[in-house]
Amino acid sequence: MFHRESGVFKTTYSADMALYPLPIAKWTVAVLALVFVVIVPFFVHEYYLSILNLIFIAIVGALGLNILVGYTGQISIGHGAFMSVGAYTAANLAVKLGLPFWLTLPAGGLMAALIGVIVGMPSLRIKGLYLAIATLAGQLIIEWTINRVPAISGGAQSSIEVDRPTLFGFSFNTQGSLYFFLLFFAVIAIVATLNLVRSRIGRAFVAVRDQDIAAEIIGINIYRYKLLAFAISSFYAGVCGVLYTYYFGIANYEQFQLVVSIDYLAMIIIGGLGSVLGTILGAIFVTLLPIVIRIFMENVGGLFFTTAEMANVISGLRLGVFGGLIIFFLIVEPEGLNRLWRNIRSYFRVWPFSY
Amino acid sequence: MSEDLEFAFALVLSGASIGLMYSLIALGFVLVYKATDAINFAQGEFVMLAGMIVVTALGAEAPLIAAIVVVLLAMIGFGFGLEKVVLRPLLGRPVVAVIMATIGVAAVLRGWGPLVLGIETRSLPLPIGDEPISIGPATLPPIQVVGAAVAILFFIAFNWFFKKSRMGVAMRAVADNQQVAQAMGINVERYFAIAWAMAGIVSALGGVVWGAMLGVDVQLALVGLKVFPVVILGGLDSIGGALVGGLIIGIVESLAAGYLAPYVGGGTKDFAPYVLMILVLMIRPYGIFGRRQIERV
Numbered sequence: 001m002f003h004r005e006s007g008v009f010k011t012t013y014s015a016d017m018a019l020y021p022l023p024i025a026k027w028t029v030a031v032l033a034l035v036f037v038v039i040v041p042f043f044v045h046e047y048y049l050s051i052l053n054l055i056f057i058a059i060v061g062a063l064g065l066n067i068l069v070g071y072t073g074q075i076s077i078g079h080g081a082f083m084s085v086g087a088y089t090a091a092n093l094a095v096k097l098g099l100p101f102w103l104t105l106p107a108g109g110l111m112a113a114l115i116g117v118i119v120g121m122p123s124l125r126i127k128g129l130y131l132a133i134a135t136l137a138g139q140l141i142i143e144w145t146i147n148r149v150p151a152i153s154g155g156a157q158s159s160i161e162v163d164r165p166t167l168f169g170f171s172f173n174t175q176g177s178l179y180f181f182l183l184f185f186a187v188i189a190i191v192a193t194l195n196l197v198r199s200r201i202g203r204a205f206v207a208v209r210d211q212d213i214a215a216e217i218i219g220i221n222i223y224r225y226k227l228l229a230f231a232i233s234s235f236y237a238g239v240c241g242v243l244y245t246y247y248f249g250i251a252n253y254e255q256f257q258l259v260v261s262i263d264y265l266a267m268i269i270i271g272g273l274g275s276v277l278g279t280i281l282g283a284i285f286v287t288l289l290p291i292v293i294r295i296f297m298e299n300v301g302g303l304f305f306t307t308a309e310m311a312n313v314i315s316g317l318r319l320g321v322f323g324g325l326i327i328f329f330l331i332v333e334p335e336g337l338n339r340l341w342r343n344i345r346s347y348f349r350v351w352p353f354s355y
Numbered sequence: 356m357s358e359d360l361e362f363a364f365a366l367v368l369s370g371a372s373i374g375l376m377y378s379l380i381a382l383g384f385v386l387v388y389k390a391t392d393a394i395n396f397a398q399g400e401f402v403m404l405a406g407m408i409v410v411t412a413l414g415a416e417a418p419l420i421a422a423i424v425v426v427l428l429a430m431i432g433f434g435f436g437l438e439k440v441v442l443r444p445l446l447g448r449p450v451v452a453v454i455m456a457t458i459g460v461a462a463v464l465r466g467w468g469p470l471v472l473g474i475e476t477r478s479l480p481l482p483i484g485d486e487p488i489s490i491g492p493a494t495l496p497p498i499q500v501v502g503a504a505v506a507i508l509f510f511i512a513f514n515w516f517f518k519k520s521r522m523g524v525a526m527r528a529v530a531d532n533q534q535v536a537q538a539m540g541i542n543v544e545r546y547f548a549i550a551w552a553m554a555g556i557v558s559a560l561g562g563v564v565w566g567a568m569l570g571v572d573v574q575l576a577l578v579g580l581k582v583f584p585v586v587i588l589g590g591l592d593s594i595g596g597a598l599v600g601g602l603i604i605g606i607v608e609s610l611a612a613g614y615l616a617p618y619v620g621g622g623t624k625d626f627a628p629y630v631l632m633i634l635v636l637m638i639r640p641y642g643i644f645g646r647r648q649i650e651r652v
Contacts, residue, residue: 069451073449073451075451075454077458122633122636122637122640125636125637125640126636126640128450128451128454129394129450129454129591130587130636130640132396132451132454133583133587133632133636134633134636136580136583137583137629137632137633137636140580140625140626140629141626141629141630141633144625144626262458262462265455265458266459269455309474312469312470312474313470315466316465316466316467316469316470316474317466317470318466319462319463319465319466320462320463320465320466320467320470321466322459322462322466323458323459323460323461323462323463323464323465323466324459324463325459326455326456326458326459326462327441327456327459327460327463330445330452330455330456330459331441331444331445331456334448334452
């Protein structure tokens with residue numbers, strides 16, 4: 001990630017596809033692991049840990065969406081709803097059957113994958129705009145169903161409280177312990193995605209994205225791979241929803257509305273479509289942005305607005321800035337933050353002797 | 356007529372008038388899609404913006420006519436500007452990029468609109484009275500009648516425009532085949548901009564009638580969510596389809612609210628059109644009047 005190659009010396013395809021292109025890349029990962037496992041949790045204030053926790057959850061969901069949108073070229077405006085499916089599945093299993101998180105988590109993911117495949121079914125016949133509208137319909141119908149069916153939503157408030165996850169009698173009930181819990185899943189999601197996209201499946205996804213008819217001609221069953229992309233992507237979304245549920249201790253549909261779907265789309269566009277590193281950067285960026293806006297407005301906005309107006313101003317500003325950034329990145333830098341990072345790297349690759 | 360029939364008649368009539376008002380907004384979507392192949396996910400936000408501009412103008416003691424002129428000009432300018440700044444750089448990019456860009460526009464309008472033009476819910480009074488108008492056994496609020504009348508007028512006007520006027524014929528040529536249109540000496544880019552400006556005009560009137568009906572605040576943008584069932588049902592590139600689709604969706608919605616809601620609870624109005632839309636997507640994705648697309652590599 002941070003190393004500078006002196007040239008291209010690869011002679012085999014497997015070397016080209018390796019996760020660690022150079023030995024030093026291994027060391028980078030080791031250092032990062034050391035920082036995140038040993039240094040950060042013990043030396044960073046709890047408030048910042050809570051922000052990191054939110055970032056970890058966002059990374060899981062955004063990676064899923066990027067597999068679908070960035071790698072397979074399908075579009076989903078229904079990811080918020082897939083998250084809610086995972087969240088409510090896990091919450092119901094945890095509360096009604098008393099199952100532990102290591103059962104409810106995959107169950108939530110699988111349920112979301114199932115629903116995702118159903119919502120993605122129209123992608124077999126339609127694409128682009130039609131698919132966007134179909135997934136939008138999926139989002140609205142799932143939201144409506146969860147709200148109307150008390151067996152799913154757990155009553156009038158449509159929210160279910162769950163206990164924090166426990167493992168071998170140890171309860172993850174502080175920000176510090178939840179940090180390890182969420183870091184674990186974020187790392188799994190990152191490694192799984194990195195491996196997925198260089199496998200046969202990932203390459204089939206890219207082929208479907210780039211030219212679906214040509215992909216079919218070279219022997220890729222595009223229906224299978226489109227549905228597989230929906231399944232994997234909504235599995236990630238479901239897991240993300242479960243993580244939200246355990247993190248907040250409550251499953252509430254308000255966390256999974258249409259706005260959330262758009263937040264996640266913003267993450268992958270700002271970060272970079274079809275890039276794992278970009279997804280991570282986008283998740284960090286989009287999670288931090290409202291926090292920065294809030295801090296800024298609390299310090300500066302007090303001069304212009306009363307406290308009562310402030311909440312509206314902050315939420316409006318947040319939405320407006322998001323929208324602006326989506327447009328800006330689409331027009332100016334379609335490859336997102338990932339591209340900016342690559343530009344920085346390639347500048348330093350020949351530094352200081354660039355000509 | 357028996358009471359059941361009267362109830363059904365009232366529902367259908369009310370649904371049809373609301374449906375015509377949906378068609379008015381859907382028309383903006385269809386105009387843009389037909390001419391430029393761009394998908395406007397911000398149509399509801401256009402309507403919201405127009406409504407906000409009208410109430411702001413009215414709040415500044417402007418007479419209604421002046422406010423409507425202001426909003427028409429503002430929305431035309433907005434349409435032109437949007438095309439120039441956002442849509443033109445995205446020409447030739449994948450359809451997903453355009454969808455995302457309009458979603459971004461929607462977020463911007465929803466975020467900044469209330470901040471600049473006022474957060475609180477305001478009413479938009481039209482000088483038409485509150486006395487319900489009775490048609491046969493049914494009664495309709497006057498705003499629905501006005502809205503439906505505006506929608507019908509607009510459809511007649513657009514029909515004339517596309518059939519007879521030079522500009523309309525040129526727009527149809529652009530919609531049909533951009534390259535050939537360009538070869539015939541039509542300035543395609545200019546007509547793209549005009550299409551967006553026309554979407555602005557439609558949204559301005561949509562903003563007036565819907566704002567008068569629902570009151571003006573951010574929630575007004577939710578009307579845009581009804582556009583998708585309407586245009587999918589009618590066919591994305593068909594102006595007549597927007598009319599028929601709007602009527603069908605309005606009636607279905609009204610019947611669902613009248614007959615289903617007692618059993619499944621509220622919100623059926625928002626739910627039924629989307630179920631219908633999913634069915635259409637499965638069976639006939641190009642809609643009733645839409646052009647079937649054949650794809651070649």
